[in-house]
Amino acid sequence: MSELAYICFVAVAVLVFIGLYCLMTMKNLIKLLIGAEIVAKGVSLALITAGVEKNNIMLAQSLAITFIVVEVALVAVALAIVIGIYKRKKSLDIRNLNNLRG
Template sequence: MMSELSAQSVQIVFAGIILLFGIGLIGLMITRNLIKIVILLQLMAKAAILGMALAGNVAGKPGLGQSLAVTVIVVDTVVAVIALALAVQVQKTWGTLDLKDLSTLRR
């Protein structure tokens, strides 16, 4: 059984979560490179995972939070692998990773 976190450390972890998530969000708003997008998505997912673990702890059910976190880590890795594989194929097929060049909705 994990020991209860103090209120201060909860706040520190929470600030870390917001920081990670914010970096991911702002990054997604400004980057157009497919690889960077995958990395930024990973950052946001990690923030979410941390959030789950923290929420489990605060709610007094650390086991539940941690098991959910592990599940998401697995799923998230698969997402990253497939996204990177797609990025490789995109680069091979179109010769670019720039989203603006890849977009077909409006020319």
């Protein structure tokens, strides 16, 4: 593994850690989406780094672009859900979303 790949994969792990930490500890719905975005950044960086390392950057780029498209669709739908929740509950706190708890 090259030095570039080494530091990139370390950064990937740190980004995924930050995103998961955000997802586990934050209570604001928009902050949770920001956490998911940070995890997605880590995954994009991992794809491109693997492409550079395996000397196949074109395929890695096409996969990264697909991943970015999926990410945009996810964020668009999730933000629409957030607005729907806000209209109903007048709050972005996930602790108010426990109506289905049995």
